[in-house]
Amino acid sequence: MAGPGKHGHSHHSHDEDQQAYGQPGDPKKPAREIAILMKEGDGSMSFEPNRIEIRKGEQIRFKLKNKGELDHEIVIATREENLEHAKEMAKNPDMEHDDPNAQRLKPSEEGEILWHFTKVGEFDMSCLIPGHLEAGMTGTIIVK
Template identity: 70%
Template sequence: MAIKASRFKLAALAVLLSGSAALAGPGAAGHSHGHDTAYGKPGDPKKPARTISVVMSERDGKMVFIPDRIEVRRGEHVKFALRNNGELDHELVLATLEENLKHAIEMQKNPDMEHDDPNAKRLAPKKTGEIVWQFTKAGEFDFSCLIPGHREAGMTGKIIVK
């Protein structure tokens, strides 16, 4: 009986650890850890970058990014100066639309997931932060708040790289 209980505990621990690694890693969650992705790569904070201010807030029953549409040039380094003017935690996760939608499903399962990735930043109310990014490929990309319910409440935006 004790052997079965020990095996069960080990199996349960293995499942928990493998699930945590999958949620935190760069795979399906769409995170980048210094690798070039479909939407670019982490920018060099020491290089000149265009600063784009992005405000996160709740307004008229919706959750919003201001602006929610951004245009950049391919190869451009951008520093997103983030400010949460809302009353709730918000985050900005930069990825392809497909990756953010997949990540949103993972966030539903683990709503307190913290991001330690160069393409994502979570902010408490009235706090600021930044993301420095280089857009290496042309296309249309997504930024969203993936805290459960926030994207659905309108907290999404588009980046067009020309």
């Protein structure tokens, strides 16, 4: 077991499928599609939309498109986890995610995340590439 405050981001994690913010989706089940654009301009970076409302129990297929000229990523987690993770990324900017709740896209690339929101709460989606969160590339997912 990892000690307190240590998030073992290694691949032998104890498959805690149930995160605070839900679990990977089931491709065999229906999902509501939500398109999210990643973009930058005027010194800022953003997701569009940056506020999403979801019903508890809903499965969402996030259709992602990077419309910017830089690499961007989206990581769905709690705000605390993303801020913690952003610190790790600052030390290791080339860290690649292969987690089901994250996706990194090159310019004009498209991707998707299938996620099942099983708990009510306010969750975070952020780009954790150093400097991007600070430039405004963050948003809120509200599960009711």
